[in-house]
Amino acid sequence: MNPYKRSPFIKVATVLVYFFLYAPIIGLIVFAFNSSRTNVFFGGFITQWGPLQMEGSTVVQSPCGPFHWFCDLTQNRDVMSATKNTLTIALISTITSTVIGTMAALALQRYNFRLKSFSQLSLYIPIVIPEIVMGIGILVLFSQVFSFLNSSFGLVGDGRLTMGMPTVVVSHIAFSIPFVTLVVQARLQGFDKSFEEAAMDLGANELVTFWRVTFPMILPGVLSGALLAFTLSLDDFVITFFTTGPGSTTLPIYVYGLLRRIITPQVNALSTIWVLVVVTIVFLLQRFQSQET
Amino acid sequence: MLKRLRENKSSQGTLLITPTLVFMVGLLIIPLFLTLIISFGKRSADGNVIYTFGLHNYARIVGISTDCAGGQSICFDPLYAQILWRSLTLAFNSTVLVILLAYPLAYFIARSHPKRRNTFLFMVLVPLWTNFVIRVYAWMMLLRTQGVINSVVGWLAGLVGIQFVPFEMLYTPGAVLVGMVYEFLPFMILPIFTSLEKIENSLFEAAADLGANPIRTFLRVTLPLSMPGVVAGTILVFIPVMGTFIVSDLLGGKQVILVGNLIQRQFLDARDPTFGSAASLILMAMTLVVTFFYTRKFGFGEEIVTA
Amino acid sequence: MKHNFWKLLAVFVLASMLLAACGGGAAGGDGDEKVTASGFVCPEPETQIEVTSKELNLFVWTEYIPTEWKECYELIYGIQINHDEYSSNEEMYAKLSAGGSTYDLVQPTDYIIGLMIRQGILQELDQTKLPMASYDPNYLNLSFDPGNVYTVPYMAGNDGIIYNADAVPNPPASFADLWNPEYAGRLVLLDDSRVIIGMTLLTLGYDVNTTDPAELEEAKNKLAGLVPGVKLFDSDSPKTALIAGDVDLGVTWTGEAFTAQQENPAFTYVYPTEGAFLWQDNWAMPVGAPHSDAAYAWINYTSQGNLFWLMLRDFPYVVPNKAALDYAQANETELYDAYMNSPITNVPQEAIDAGHAIEDVGDATPLYDQIWTEIKGGE
Numbered sequence: 011m012n013p014y015k016r017s018p019f020i021k022v023a024t025v026l027v028y029f030f031l032y033a034p035i036i037g038l039i040v041f042a043f044n045s046s047r048t049n050v051f052f053g054g055f056i057t058q059w060g061p062l063q064m065e066g067s068t069v070v071q072s073p074c075g076p077f078h079w080f081c082d083l084t085q086n087r088d089v090m091s092a093t094k095n096t097l098t099i100a101l102i103s104t105i106t107s108t109v110i111g112t113m114a115a116l117a118l119q120r121y122n123f124r125l126k127s128f129s130q131l132s133l134y135i136p137i138v139i140p141e142i143v144m145g146i147g148i149l150v151l152f153s154q155v156f157s158f159l160n161s162s163f164g165l166v167g168d169g170r171l172t173m174g175m176p177t178v179v180v181s182h183i184a185f186s187i188p189f190v191t192l193v194v195q196a197r198l199q200g201f202d203k204s205f206e207e208a209a210m211d212l213g214a215n216e217l218v219t220f221w222r223v224t225f226p227m228i229l230p231g232v233l234s235g236a237l238l239a240f241t242l243s244l245d246d247f248v249i250t251f252f253t254t255g256p257g258s259t260t261l262p263i264y265v266y267g268l269l270r271r272i273i274t275p276q277v278n279a280l281s282t283i284w285v286l287v288v289v290t291i292v293f294l295l296q297r298f299q300s301q302e303t
Numbered sequence: 304m305l306k307r308l309r310e311n312k313s314s315q316g317t318l319l320i321t322p323t324l325v326f327m328v329g330l331l332i333i334p335l336f337l338t339l340i341i342s343f344g345k346r347s348a349d350g351n352v353i354y355t356f357g358l359h360n361y362a363r364i365v366g367i368s369t370d371c372a373g374g375q376s377i378c379f380d381p382l383y384a385q386i387l388w389r390s391l392t393l394a395f396n397s398t399v400l401v402i403l404l405a406y407p408l409a410y411f412i413a414r415s416h417p418k419r420r421n422t423f424l425f426m427v428l429v430p431l432w433t434n435f436v437i438r439v440y441a442w443m444m445l446l447r448t449q450g451v452i453n454s455v456v457g458w459l460a461g462l463v464g465i466q467f468v469p470f471e472m473l474y475t476p477g478a479v480l481v482g483m484v485y486e487f488l489p490f491m492i493l494p495i496f497t498s499l500e501k502i503e504n505s506l507f508e509a510a511a512d513l514g515a516n517p518i519r520t521f522l523r524v525t526l527p528l529s530m531p532g533v534v535a536g537t538i539l540v541f542i543p544v545m546g547t548f549i550v551s552d553l554l555g556g557k558q559v560i561l562v563g564n565l566i567q568r569q570f571l572d573a574r575d576p577t578f579g580s581a582a583s584l585i586l587m588a589m590t591l592v593v594t595f596f597y598t599r600k601f602g603f604g605e606e607i608v609t610a
Numbered sequence: 611m612k613h614n615f616w617k618l619l620a621v622f623v624l625a626s627m628l629l630a631a632c633g634g635g636a637a638g639g640d641g642d643e644k645v646t647a648s649g650f651v652c653p654e655p656e657t658q659i660e661v662t663s664k665e666l667n668l669f670v671w672t673e674y675i676p677t678e679w680k681e682c683y684e685l686i687y688g689i690q691i692n693h694d695e696y697s698s699n700e701e702m703y704a705k706l707s708a709g710g711s712t713y714d715l716v717q718p719t720d721y722i723i724g725l726m727i728r729q730g731i732l733q734e735l736d737q738t739k740l741p742m743a744s745y746d747p748n749y750l751n752l753s754f755d756p757g758n759v760y761t762v763p764y765m766a767g768n769d770g771i772i773y774n775a776d777a778v779p780n781p782p783a784s785f786a787d788l789w790n791p792e793y794a795g796r797l798v799l800l801d802d803s804r805v806i807i808g809m810t811l812l813t814l815g816y817d818v819n820t821t822d823p824a825e826l827e828e829a830k831n832k833l834a835g836l837v838p839g840v841k842l843f844d845s846d847s848p849k850t851a852l853i854a855g856d857v858d859l860g861v862t863w864t865g866e867a868f869t870a871q872q873e874n875p876a877f878t879y880v881y882p883t884e885g886a887f888l889w890q891d892n893w894a895m896p897v898g899a900p901h902s903d904a905a906y907a908w909i910n911y912t913s914q915g916n917l918f919w920l921m922l923r924d925f926p927y928v929v930p931n932k933a934a935l936d937y938a939q940a941n942e943t944e945l946y947d948a949y950m951n952s953p954i955t956n957v958p959q960e961a962i963d964a965g966h967a968i969e970d971v972g973d974a975t976p977l978y979d980q981i982w983t984e985i986k987g988g989e
Contacts (some may be wrong), residue, residue, distance in 0.1 A: 014416050016414050023411075024407055027404050027488075028408070028426065031426075031489075034485070035429075038437065048850075048853060050853045050873075051449065067872060094541040110322045111323070113319040113320070113322065114319065114320055116319055117316045121315060123316035124313075126320075129323065132327040135327065136327075136504065138587050139583075140566055142563075144330075146708065148330055150708055151329075184330040184331060193476040241431060246564065247436070255711060255712065256711075261434065263435055263576055263695075265434055266674040269436060281433055281434065281437045284434065288432045288433070289429060292425040348973045349728055349729060447854050447856055448855055474842040474856070557801045557843035558984070559843065559920050569979075572979060574976075575979070
């Protein structure tokens, strides 16, 4: 029997769902080439190459041709710095929360200690708390702490503690940890301890056993947790809004603000590039994976 | 000291959990506690908090009102209860729809050839990694009166010669539902896929050998074994839907008021953090209650491995 | 498996470094003349101000500052601008009142300034350091900030009625006309409780800043009759729904009407007979601004006629800056004529006289919000 056989119903349903998932994205990409700047209707592609010429709000000619909005985007310094901020924050918070979350998962699954139930319960809070509550709560907390520290240590001007990248990173770590922990915990639950026992019997100490036996076996879980943390950080808006400071605007905040006012195809161009980058990364991962197997 | 660490398992555990505890207590429990205290307070004329103890905010949400039209001392004002109920039903409907759409896809991927499995999986992730707000905006483009869907259908109708009145899809509760389903669909696909993937092929063969037809196999083998994934996915979908405000704002024309919108407005436009805090805690309580009963019935979905 | 992890990491790091490198080019300056990337020649500062700070933290409305300003300021003063944005006064207020932020300049709209002053969020401005002579006196010394102790004007406008002349054969002339049943299902209203409840109050003959519960109750009931016919509420970009044909008429503000008109000349903006809602955006300096010298330099520099005129080019609102208008009249006649000829930017005196300003209602704010929630949230 062919283990990969699936009924026609399943196949049709799958195609339809994938179409549902991608239809808006395709629409987005097409509109990135829209000649109409107001971006309400599709005004056709920009076909003429040359110095910028506009008729009302339609771009008739552009130095970059149909890729006009992509070129426009590169001139946009705010987008570039927002992107840089977003990636930096996502990277730091993902790595940190993955490490801390994995440690927590190990602690909860394999050890017994006094604060165990309290810890387990407290990890559910970020999952059920509305983001705006968390965002404002953290803001109030930080501002009280900062004003106290600033006055105690006499910090002034640019030397003061303020909201900025560090506060955003710290909040992102906070809401990512539970998700990482949950995922790694799940992976640990079906864990077969016999491998570890075998290694110990063969003379390896605990640290070596962990690094060479346990860790590789839970790595898929750890990676999924990291992936989840990265996704959450990349897209976060509400909490980031309340915890940022000058110069640390992230992409979601920038885009949301932009979308609410001016909806030029520049936003579509940004999304298209974003999708392209994601697809490229995924493609590269695929290549590595198939090389392994 | 290191030696003691090595031997005492309990302190090893404590050490491992400490960073997590620092973050959870510092950044979540303390702010939550602050929220609780604020929820008992009163709003000053300028929107600041007057710290007192009173349950007036909670009474207001539940519907107990003291200024009544008929002159009674206490009557029922269903305004906020309606909003809560609307959010619950939307979350419920969205979750059901998401399960219906996610399951076949997850099944397809789980039963596909291992070489192609990852590709299919990542195809599910790509939309998830595009910005949340941009995806909602994309749906606005599709659903408009002269948007993509209406244009395509209109063109088709023109070919066949039917008179076509464009569908009014945007700025309706239906649009909000579609938006919610779209945004959270991948969060259900992944957990269901994970639990389906763990079912070994031999189980299906065994069922077939024992004479079960595909439907029976599904109902008695596949579905029960995939329940942990469904449960995990439900939690990942239901809870955010209850608290999101962006989707209902953009796709509902700001007319579909959900709990998330209510809370956001209290902190921003109404400048009443006391009421907003109370509403947030009620939202959290509701979510916890629903999750509790759900996991009691269906188990905890512990095996939510996603790789 | 371990390979994968490191490769993944490498790819992410590479990607972020790549994007960081694409930091966008700055402009050059050849000798004395400073030119921006788009070829705009930066004018010299008219007032010399001593600036020792190296940065400037702006917290402003989305898309409300011409890029040339930022580029020229950075070229001339060598100061780095940190530009954060917000899309509503309430968001800005929430962040500032919670504390901990260090912005040098914000752009509050009139109604929220009284609140910010009472809360001690804004600091008094030193008028000797500001170009007070550039401003049109009609926009100075207004009720929300007598004597301009805390603010200077930025841009002004109003909220009125817009309709598509092609699609609406029987156009409205007053707010009361909007209740006409033939408009049902084709209306867009601002998502602003004060403006919409306010307009209802006007149709009943009451004051827009009333705190009388009986009057508000009446307004609530009247408004409840209108809401089912409203297609959407939008305070972000109502022009989109209008241009797209989802709606044909409604209440918006001047900038949106102007842009809609550019897309489709059939869009007409009217000042309702009861009087439009006037508003004004202003510069203000939060308490604790770390780079106030840079902030004063910024206001002085950008308020110059030869820079502020760019607002006429980019943002179709009322310009309270005389110097800019004079400059445009002399050097950019096309832009100036377009500005003066449109009743949207060149507001007729009768409309200004008949207009209403929204003021903070203090204790009654939750009451307005309660009414708003009931109207929108009720089934």
